[in-house]
Amino acid sequence: MYRYSEFDRDFLAERNRQFRAQVERRIAGSLTEDEFKPLRLMNGLYLQLHAYMLRVAIPYGTLNGAQMRQLAYLAETWDKGYGHFTTRQNIQYNWPRLRDVPDMLDALAEVELHAIQTSGNTIRNVTADHFAGASADEVADPRPVAELLRQWSTDHPEFQFMPRKFKIAITGAPNDRAVTAAHDIGLRIVERDGAIGYQVLVGGGLGRTPMIGKVLAEFIPADDLLPYLEATVALWNVIGRRDNKYKARIKILVHEFGLENLKAEVEKEFALRKPLYAGGKDVALLDEIKTHFAAPEFETAPTDAYDVFYATDPVFRSWADTNLSEHRAEGYAIVTISLKKQGDTPGDATADQMRVMADLAERYGHDELRISHEQNVILPHVHKRHLPQIHAELRAAGLATANIGLISDIIACPGMDYCALATARSIPVAQEIATRFEELKLEHEVGPLKIKISGCINACGHHHVGHIGILGLDRAGVENYQITLGGDGTEDAVIGTRTGPGFAYDEIVGAIETIVRTYLGLRESAEETFLQAYRRVGIDPFKAALYPETKTRAA
Amino acid sequence: MPRDFTPKVITANHLLEGDVVYLTADDRWTRYHAEAELITDEAHAAIRLLDAERQVDTIVGAYLADAKDGLTGPEPTHFREVFRTRGPSNYAHGKQVEL
Numbered sequence: 001m002y003r004y005s006e007f008d009r010d011f012l013a014e015r016n017r018q019f020r021a022q023v024e025r026r027i028a029g030s031l032t033e034d035e036f037k038p039l040r041l042m043n044g045l046y047l048q049l050h051a052y053m054l055r056v057a058i059p060y061g062t063l064n065g066a067q068m069r070q071l072a073y074l075a076e077t078w079d080k081g082y083g084h085f086t087t088r089q090n091i092q093y094n095w096p097r098l099r100d101v102p103d104m105l106d107a108l109a110e111v112e113l114h115a116i117q118t119s120g121n122t123i124r125n126v127t128a129d130h131f132a133g134a135s136a137d138e139v140a141d142p143r144p145v146a147e148l149l150r151q152w153s154t155d156h157p158e159f160q161f162m163p164r165k166f167k168i169a170i171t172g173a174p175n176d177r178a179v180t181a182a183h184d185i186g187l188r189i190v191e192r193d194g195a196i197g198y199q200v201l202v203g204g205g206l207g208r209t210p211m212i213g214k215v216l217a218e219f220i221p222a223d224d225l226l227p228y229l230e231a232t233v234a235l236w237n238v239i240g241r242r243d244n245k246y247k248a249r250i251k252i253l254v255h256e257f258g259l260e261n262l263k264a265e266v267e268k269e270f271a272l273r274k275p276l277y278a279g280g281k282d283v284a285l286l287d288e289i290k291t292h293f294a295a296p297e298f299e300t301a302p303t304d305a306y307d308v309f310y311a312t313d314p315v316f317r318s319w320a321d322t323n324l325s326e327h328r329a330e331g332y333a334i335v336t337i338s339l340k341k342q343g344d345t346p347g348d349a350t351a352d353q354m355r356v357m358a359d360l361a362e363r364y365g366h367d368e369l370r371i372s373h374e375q376n377v378i379l380p381h382v383h384k385r386h387l388p389q390i391h392a393e394l395r396a397a398g399l400a401t402a403n404i405g406l407i408s409d410i411i412a413c414p415g416m417d418y419c420a421l422a423t424a425r426s427i428p429v430a431q432e433i434a435t436r437f438e439e440l441k442l443e444h445e446v447g448p449l450k451i452k453i454s455g456c457i458n459a460c461g462h463h464h465v466g467h468i469g470i471l472g473l474d475r476a477g478v479e480n481y482q483i484t485l486g487g488d489g490t491e492d493a494v495i496g497t498r499t500g501p502g503f504a505y506d507e508i509v510g511a512i513e514t515i516v517r518t519y520l521g522l523r524e525s526a527e528e529t530f531l532q533a534y535r536r537v538g539i540d541p542f543k544a545a546l547y548p549e550t551k552t553r554a555a
Numbered sequence: 556m557p558r559d560f561t562p563k564v565i566t567a568n569h570l571l572e573g574d575v576v577y578l579t580a581d582d583r584w585t586r587y588h589a590e591a592e593l594i595t596d597e598a599h600a601a602i603r604l605l606d607a608e609r610q611v612d613t614i615v616g617a618y619l620a621d622a623k624d625g626l627t628g629p630e631p632t633h634f635r636e637v638f639r640t641r642g643p644s645n646y647a648h649g650k651q652v653e654l
Contacts, residue, residue, distance in 0.1 A: 027571065029612040047615055049635075050642050050650070051573040080648050094643075098571050345645045416635060417643035425638075427645045477633055 001062050001368065002147045002292045004112045011155070012109045015116065019043045020102035027098065042122070042160075044115025045101055048420045054093045054101060055118040056108060060128035060146035060170075061089035061371040065362035068369055070111040072354035078104050083354070085339060085347040087411055087460055088167070089127050089371045090118055094418055116154055121162045123153035123233070127169045129178045130372035133295060134334050134380035136326040140189045140196055142172035144290045145225065148282065152226060159233060163240040164248035166233060167205075174491060179373060181213040181493035182206055182465060184250045185232065190219060197221045202232065202262070203254030206459035210495045211251045214259050216266065224274065226282045231269035235262075296366035296381055298329040306384035309391075316391050318444075319402040324387075327380075333387065335365075335379040336372070337394060338401040338409065342438040346412045346430050347375030356397040360390055373462075374411055376404065407442075407449045407516070408434035411462055415455025415472060416479075422455035424472025424479040425505075429453055432509045437516070446516055449530045452487075465489035467531050468515060469496045470508065481508040485515070485542055486534045497539055499546055511546055518545040563600050564591035564622045564629050565607045566639070567614035575639045575650065576614060578607050584614060586650065588640045589628030594619075 004012075019039070026036040040046075044055040056071070063071075071091055075083045078100045079093045086092055096104060108114055118125055126146045133141040149168060153159065159166070170187040171178040180186025186201035197219045204213025220228045236250045239257070254262055309316045325334040337357060339347050349357070357377055361369045364386040370378035382390065394400040403409045410433060413419065415426030430453055437443050452466030456473075463469030469484035480502040487496030503511045516530075518541055523533045534542075543550075565578040576584040577591035585591065594600045600619055607617035620636050622629040631637045642650045 027612075032611050033615050047568055047573055049639055050575060051568075080646075096573075098573065416638055417645055425644065427643075431645065474635075479634060 001064060001143075002059075002112075002289060008112070008151075009109075012112075012114055012116075015043075015114075015155075016102065016105045016109055019105060023098060023102055038120065041119040042117065043101075043105065044118035045096075046119060046420075048094070048418050049416070049422075050418065051095045052098060052101070053418065054096050054104060054115060055086070056091050056093070056113060056115045057118050057125040058089050058091060058113070058371050059150050060126055060132070060143050061130050061373075062128075062132075062143060063369040063371065064367045065358040065369070067111045067113055068354050068358035068361070070107060070113070072351035072358070074104055074107060075354065076351040077107075082348050082350045084345070084414065085349065085371050085375050085377070087347075087373050087375060087413065087462055088125060089130070089373055090125060091371070092414070094414075119165075120160075121164050121166075123149075123156065123159055123162075123166045123168065126150055126153070127167070127178055127183075127373060129171045129173055129176075130370040130378050131177060131325065131334055131380065132172060132370075133293065134327055134332075135173055135175075135177075136328045137175050138173045138328065139191050140172045141293055141295075142170040142178075142187070142189055144286060144293050145187070145189075145198075146170050147289050147292070148226070148286050149229070151285070152230075152282075159237065162233075162237050163242045164245060166236075166250070168229075176489075176491040176493075177372075179462065179465065179489040179493070180204070181491075182210075182462070182489060183213065185216075185229065186213045187225075192219050195221065198225055200228065200232075203251040203259075204493070205249055205251045206462060206464045207249070208246060208457045208459075209249075209251065210459070210464040211255070212493045212495065214254060216259070216263060222286075223280070223283050224270075227273040227277045228266070228270050231273045232266050234273070235265055235269050239265075296368075298332060298381070299383055301331060301383060301385055303331050303384040306387050309388040313388075315402075316388060319391055319400055320387065322402045322406060323404045327382075329381075331384055333382055333384050335382050335387070335390065336404045337377040337379065337399050338403055339376050339399075340403055340409045340434065341398060341401045342403070342408050342434040343431050345427050346410050349377070353397050353399055356393060356399065360393060364390055374409065376409070403443060405448045405450070406444070407437050407446050407451060409450070410434060411450075411452040411466070413454050413456075413460035415453070415461075419455060421458060422472070423457070423474040424455050424481065426453040426455040426461055426470075426472055429470060429472070429481065429505075429508055433512055436509050436513060440513075442516070442520075445526070446520065447526070447529055449516070450489075451512070462489060463487070464495045465493060466496060467534070468512060470512075471502075473502065475502065479505045481505070481511075483508075483511060483515070483546070485539055486531070488531065499539065499543055500550075501547070514545050515542055518542050560595075560597040560600070562622055562624070562629075563594045563619040564588070565594070565600075565603055565617055566591070566620050566636070567607060567617040570611075570613055570615055573615075578603065578617075582606070584610075587628075588622075588631060588636075589625070591622070591629050593622055593624060593629040 484496030
């Protein structure tokens with residue numbers, strides 16, 4: 001993985017020194033909150049419902065063991081012993097005190113981590129496929145480009161005060177695990193005539209106006225990527241709307257200005273910017289970055305130990321069936337560690353659990369960890385002969401839940417338990433749904449099903465692209481939950497459709513059960529997934545089950 | 556016609572700790588909702604909010620929140636304000652254990 005250069009280290013040390021001074025001036029009273037707020041947001045520090053919250057970037061979701069240990073250290077030293085992994089591959093600390101934040105940032109810098117541009121109207125942490133460099137279906141590893149984008153966008157002088165935030169995601173595989181179509185810019189690495197290039201999607205996003213990204217360019221050659229992106233962001237930065245924050249994202253520009261007009265203007269801007277990159281320094285830098293991401297030396301060894309456990313231990317087999325993915329190297333597997341134990345808070349890990357995962361990565365996983373936007377942790381490179389031992393240690397740490405991609409593997413934003421913007425709670429809804437289906441013993445029978453919950457219209461919980469999406473709102477002073485069905489966050493991205501009126505807090509779990517039982521009753525076979533069945537029959541059978549009284553009244 | 560004024564308390568977050576505080580009638584910031592000053596007059600509310608907003612070295616983001624008279628003092632009426640009095644529902648380590 002990427003190791004900081006002297007420049008990176010100096011930059012971060014200077015930035016942290018500046019922020020320490022800003023905090024001191026705020027506490028001393030020489031900065032007002034209005035003056036301080038943009039400064040703290042640029043450094044990832046929010047003020048939430050009950051406390052400050054520090055959002056730390058995990059660039060493209062990649063960590064090594066030492067970094068994960070340091071995250072545990074922060075959780076224990078300056079928080080309440082845990083951290084929350086987010087839907088943008090970041091980690092949030094929910095309880096820091098203002099005075100401690102500069103020390104937290106210095107501790108992060110020791111392991112080459114920071115919280116820069118995890119907030120504010122800037123280019124945010126670039127997210128990537130959490131199986132990058134490991135999956136069998138990959139055209140190329142997206143992380144070197146993601147790191148190039150991190151360096152390019154960090155403190156980019158032109159892009160510090162944009163109309164609104166700007167999110168970029170990148171995938172190197174045709175199976176899109178990075179939800180690229182729901183980002184301001186989504187990049188998909190493609191191969192054409194033996195050359196690597198990028199399909200560029202623009203104008204995707206969820207929030208109050210959900211839109212699927214449109215193709216801005218089918219193929220941008222590798223050498224042109226940075227000037228092309230810079231041209232796109234620069235154009236939006238100038239002509240994007242600043243009069244209304246709800247219309248400021250690039251998706252609104254695409255919608256109002258038109259994709260073809262945007263393409264033409266980006267081409268003009270690109271022609272102006274390309275000469276600035278004539279020296280090819282960006283290309284040389286990317287080549288240098290690539291050397292940091294060389295694949296580990298995969299070992300060749302028998303997998304007998306794995307085969308024996310798989311054949312004889314049903315608990316291990318169940319976990320292996322749901323939590324392992326195909327690796328590109330013979331004898332290897334990708335392990336997804338579930339942070340979704342039924343009844344627990346989705347995405348939370350204790351300091352002890354972080355250390356267990358760090359330890360496993362160091363001993364058995366070529367010292368690599370990933371955080372997924374689905375709020376789980378991945379060991380991307382594990383030889384199968386180690387899996388029984390890994391499973392045993394995960395089990396001892398409460399981390400061996402076998403539910404990846406199943407109904408209890410729920411994405412949930414922090415909601416009104418923490419977030420100042422939330423209009424309703426998300427976490428307890430997720431906890432109760434997971435617990436209900438655990439009690440019913442239906443989870444494995446139901447099969448692949450993605451439930452995603454947001455506690456407000458900003459959609460951090462990606463509810464629009466959940467097979468079942470839940471949106472928590474405040475309706476006349478009472479929590480109310482709207483349901484959408486049929487959303488999909490993959491390469492075939494679709495925004496879900498609303499079922500109808502929302503449900504009260506004490507009705508929502510029952511409503512989800514009704515939907516799932518309706519699916520079980522109408523599916524053609526156990527192989528037909530929820531999403532396939534929904535696409536076959538449409539929304540009507542689910543509506544009829546959810547709102548029986550409406551039907552009676554109409555009849 | 557303007558809506559009738561409903562009783563309010565003044566609440567904010569503490570600058571250093573970030574936790575929820577309420578303004579009392581004798582100009583202290585308390586962690587207890589029941590100790591807050593219940594403001595029933597609109598003009599008085601505006602003045603008290605200005606008083607609160609001036610205290611930039613102690614608190615952040617003061618605002619008026621709906622409240623009602625209760626047995627031991629003012630009580631919140633909206634669920635968001637109820638949550639703010641006690642902390643998150645997924646762990647018992649917010650105000651519900653500290654107070």
